[in-house]
Amino acid sequence: MAGNVDALYIFLLIVSGLMTALIFVTIVYFAARYRYRKGVPAEQIEGSTPLELTWTFIPLGVFMVIFAWSAVVYFKSRTPPRDSTEVYVVAKQWMWKLEHAEGQREINELHVPVGRDVKLIMTSQDVIHSFFVPAFRMKQDVLPGRYTVAWFRATKPGTYHLFCTQYCGTQHSGMIGSVIVMEPAQYEAWMSGGTGGPLSVAGEKIFAELGCATCHRTDTQGRGPNLQGVFGKPVLLEDGRTVTADENYVRESILEPGAKVVNGFKPVMPTFQGLVSEEQLNALVAYVKSLSTSGQSGVTANPAAIVPSQAPANPPSKGNQVH
Amino acid sequence: MATAMAQPVERENYLNKHYGVGSWLLTTDHKRIALLYLMSITFFFFIGGFFALLIRLELLTPTGDLVQADTYNKLFTMHGQVMVFFFLIPSIPAVLGNFLVPMMIGAKDLAFPRINLLSWYIYAIAGLLMLHCMITGGVDTGWTFYTPFSTAFSNTKVIEAGLAIFISGFSSILTGLNFIVTIHRMRAPGMTWSRLPLFIWAHYATSIIQILGTPVIAITLVLVVAERALHLGIFDPKLGGDPLLFQHLFWFYSHPAVYIMILPSMGVISEVISCFSRKRIFGYHFVALSSLAIAIFGFLVWAHHMFVAGISLYAALIFSILSYAVAVPSAVKVFNWTATLYKGSIHYDAPMLYAFGFLGLFTIGGLTGLFLAALGVDMHVHDTYFVIAHFHYIMVGGALMGYLGGMHFWWPKISGKLYPEGWARLAALIVFIGFNLTFFPQFILGYIGMPRRYYQYPPEFQVLNVLSTAGATVLGVGYLMPMIYFLWSMRYGKPAPDNPWNAAGLEWKTQSPPTTFNFEEEPVVTWEAYNYDEIDQAQKEVPQVVG
Numbered sequence: 001m002a003g004n005v006d007a008l009y010i011f012l013l014i015v016s017g018l019m020t021a022l023i024f025v026t027i028v029y030f031a032a033r034y035r036y037r038k039g040v041p042a043e044q045i046e047g048s049t050p051l052e053l054t055w056t057f058i059p060l061g062v063f064m065v066i067f068a069w070s071a072v073v074y075f076k077s078r079t080p081p082r083d084s085t086e087v088y089v090v091a092k093q094w095m096w097k098l099e100h101a102e103g104q105r106e107i108n109e110l111h112v113p114v115g116r117d118v119k120l121i122m123t124s125q126d127v128i129h130s131f132f133v134p135a136f137r138m139k140q141d142v143l144p145g146r147y148t149v150a151w152f153r154a155t156k157p158g159t160y161h162l163f164c165t166q167y168c169g170t171q172h173s174g175m176i177g178s179v180i181v182m183e184p185a186q187y188e189a190w191m192s193g194g195t196g197g198p199l200s201v202a203g204e205k206i207f208a209e210l211g212c213a214t215c216h217r218t219d220t221q222g223r224g225p226n227l228q229g230v231f232g233k234p235v236l237l238e239d240g241r242t243v244t245a246d247e248n249y250v251r252e253s254i255l256e257p258g259a260k261v262v263n264g265f266k267p268v269m270p271t272f273q274g275l276v277s278e279e280q281l282n283a284l285v286a287y288v289k290s291l292s293t294s295g296q297s298g299v300t301a302n303p304a305a306i307v308p309s310q311a312p313a314n315p316p317s318k319g320n321q322v323h
Numbered sequence: 324m325a326t327a328m329a330q331p332v333e334r335e336n337y338l339n340k341h342y343g344v345g346s347w348l349l350t351t352d353h354k355r356i357a358l359l360y361l362m363s364i365t366f367f368f369f370i371g372g373f374f375a376l377l378i379r380l381e382l383l384t385p386t387g388d389l390v391q392a393d394t395y396n397k398l399f400t401m402h403g404q405v406m407v408f409f410f411l412i413p414s415i416p417a418v419l420g421n422f423l424v425p426m427m428i429g430a431k432d433l434a435f436p437r438i439n440l441l442s443w444y445i446y447a448i449a450g451l452l453m454l455h456c457m458i459t460g461g462v463d464t465g466w467t468f469y470t471p472f473s474t475a476f477s478n479t480k481v482i483e484a485g486l487a488i489f490i491s492g493f494s495s496i497l498t499g500l501n502f503i504v505t506i507h508r509m510r511a512p513g514m515t516w517s518r519l520p521l522f523i524w525a526h527y528a529t530s531i532i533q534i535l536g537t538p539v540i541a542i543t544l545v546l547v548v549a550e551r552a553l554h555l556g557i558f559d560p561k562l563g564g565d566p567l568l569f570q571h572l573f574w575f576y577s578h579p580a581v582y583i584m585i586l587p588s589m590g591v592i593s594e595v596i597s598c599f600s601r602k603r604i605f606g607y608h609f610v611a612l613s614s615l616a617i618a619i620f621g622f623l624v625w626a627h628h629m630f631v632a633g634i635s636l637y638a639a640l641i642f643s644i645l646s647y648a649v650a651v652p653s654a655v656k657v658f659n660w661t662a663t664l665y666k667g668s669i670h671y672d673a674p675m676l677y678a679f680g681f682l683g684l685f686t687i688g689g690l691t692g693l694f695l696a697a698l699g700v701d702m703h704v705h706d707t708y709f710v711i712a713h714f715h716y717i718m719v720g721g722a723l724m725g726y727l728g729g730m731h732f733w734w735p736k737i738s739g740k741l742y743p744e745g746w747a748r749l750a751a752l753i754v755f756i757g758f759n760l761t762f763f764p765q766f767i768l769g770y771i772g773m774p775r776r777y778y779q780y781p782p783e784f785q786v787l788n789v790l791s792t793a794g795a796t797v798l799g800v801g802y803l804m805p806m807i808y809f810l811w812s813m814r815y816g817k818p819a820p821d822n823p824w825n826a827a828g829l830e831w832k833t834q835s836p837p838t839t840f841n842f843e844e845e846p847v848v849t850w851e852a853y854n855y856d857e858i859d860q861a862q863k864e865v866p867q868v869v870g
Contacts, residue, residue: 064644169472
C-alpha cells in the first residue's frame, strides 16, 4: 500500500503545489503591480458571477478526483484479502502483545515473512491505542471491547518502526516496537522456534474447559447453534436481522450472548465477561474460525439459521508494499 | 513624555469618562468589556505560549530530559485547552467583535449589555478554575479528553478541567446570542443586510456555530464527568459504553469550533484587504454567503477526525466527500481576496502585511486539509505531526494572523493612539518567518512517521525537531513585540486621528477613542459597504497618515 499512498500523496503535492503557486504568484504580482501610486486611484470592480462559478466548480471537480482516488486506496487498505496470515494483537498500557495463529507469541515485535498478506485482528485491554507502521503507510486504532482489523503485505525484508499513535497515557511514546520482515526461509526457521502449538488448538482446549461443547454440540441436538462452518457466513437472527459471523460477532456472542441470538435458539447462554482474558478470547475466536476452514464446513445445527449464500469474496489485492 | 504633554486636552471618551476599578468591573460598555476580554485572553495566550515553549524545548532532543513524561503530557494537554478554549475561541469575537459589532452597524451598544458583562464574568470564573486546575496538578488527557482514558485511567484533574471548559462554553454562547440579536435588531437606519461589513457577516455565521455547537460539548463533558465520578456506563466498554460515541460528540462541536476561530479572522481580513487596496471587496455577496456556507457545512464533517478510529467504511466515504464540500467556500474566499487586489491601490501598512501573511498561511493550511480529507492519505498521516502542522497553519497561521492584523488595524480606534508602524511591520515579518520555520518542518516529520504527543522519539526525527524549536523562538519574539509596543503606545504613542486609514465603515466615523455611546447622534447609512471610490474621491488624494 505504501506505493499507492505515495502515488496519491505525490498527486496531492502536485495539485496543491500548483494551486499555491497560482495564488502566491497572483498575489505577489498584484501587490507589486498595483501598489499605491500618487494620483492613480483604484479601479472599482464589483465582482463577476462567471468567475465565481469558475472558481467554485473547478476546485470542486479537482476535489472530487482526489476524493475518488483516495477512496479507492482506502477501500483496499480496509479490506484484508482472504487467506491472509492472521495475527492477533492485544494492546495494553504500554505494550503490544502479538499472537500468531500458529501459536508464536511476541511482545513489541512482530515477525512476518516478506510478500505475504498479514491480517491483524486487534483489541485493547484498557484505553484506545493505534497500530501504526509508517513504512507500510498503515494505521488503525485499537479499541477496548471490540476488534478492529488491518492488514499489510511487506515487500522488503528489514526492521520497521511500530508506533502507538493514539495517546494512551504516561508511556505513550514508549509504546513502540518493530515489525521484522524476513525472507520466507528465515521466517520458517523462526517459526519453528517452538511454541505451544496453534492458537486454535489452545482455543479448543479453552472451549472444552469452559464447557462450551455441552450446548454447542456438533449435531443438531444442542441448546446452542452448532459452530461448524459458521464463521464468515451470514447468520439469521431471532429478530430477522442478518449479521456476518466475523470476529466481532463471535466476541460479542461470548461476552454478551443475549445481544444477537441466532434464529431458533433461546437466549439461555450465560455471559463470559470477566471470565476469559483477551488472549483466551482470541484463542476461542481462532478455534471457531478453524471450524470453518478445516473441511467440516457446511454442516449446521439449524439450517434455517444460516442464510444460504456465499460470503462475498474479496478480490485479490495488490498488497501493501514497503517502499 | 514630551508628546503626552504637548497634547491638547483630551476629549471625553469611553476610557476617560470614569475612573477606578469599579468603573471597569461593573461596566456595561461593550468597548470596556472588550478590553476586559483583551487583558484576560492575552494572559492566557502567554500561559499557553509558555507551555508551547516548554514542549518545544523538550523536543529539542530525542530523549526525555527536560521534564518528566507525565509533565510533558500535561503540558501539551493544557497548551491545547488553554489556547483553544481560553484564547482562540474568545479571541476575535470577544475582543474585536465586542468592540466593533455595535459600532459597525451604528448601534450604541450590544442588545444585552448586562449579559455581555455576565459573559465576561463567566469566562473569568472558568479561567480561574482552569488556573486552579493547572496550579494544583493539571490534567493529562490531551485537549481531546478521549475516553476511556479520561474517564477511567487518567489520575489527573479531569473533572476540574472539564468543568472549567463547560463553564467557559456559556460565555461563548452568550456572546453569540448577543451578536445575533444585535445584528438583527440594532442596525442603524439604512444599514441593510447587503450593506453590512463582511466582518459582521463573519461574526453572524460564527455566532450561529457558537449557539448550536457549544451545548453539545457541554453535554459531552457532563457525560465524561458522570462516567468518571459516578461510573455511569456511557463511553467505557467495561461499563457497557462506546468510546466512539464520545469521539462523535466531541468532534460534533470541536470541528465547527475551528470555524469559530477562523471565520471572524476571515472577517478581519476582508476589512483590511479592502481598506488597504482602496477597493470594494470583490464578489461581496459570495464572500458573505460563503461564511454562512462554512458555518452550515462545518457541522457535517466531524467524523473526518475518525477515519482510522474504527468507523465504518461507508461512513468514512461520506464524511470525506463532505469535507471536500466545506473546502470549497474557503477556497472561494481566498480567490475573492486575491481578486480584490486587482487594479487596487495597495498600501503595505502592518495590518495589510498580516493579511498577506494570513493569505499565505491559510492557503497552505487549507490545502494540507485536502491531504487529511483524502482517506487513503489520512490513514498514514492521521495522528502524526502532519496533523499538528495542518491545524496550526489554520488556527495560528489563519486565526491568529487575523487577530493580530485586526488588533493593529483597530488599535488607533481602541486606544486613541498610533502604534509604531516600523516596529509593527518588522513584527509581522518575524511572525511570518518564525511561524513557517516552526510548523513547516512538522509536515515532513508527519509524513516520515513521527506520531503526535510523543515525549521521546527515534533519533532520525531530531533535525526537523530542532528546526521547529528554533522557529518557535523566533515566533515567540514576534508575538512579544506587539505586546510591548502596544503597551508603549498607550503612553507614548502619537494621538490617533478619528480615521487614520481613511477607512470605510461606521466605526471610523466616530472619534478615536469613541464616546461611551459611540455616536453623537444615530447615523443614517446612505452608502454601500466599502465605498472607497467615494472616500478617495472626496479626499482627492490619499494621504497616508501613518508610515
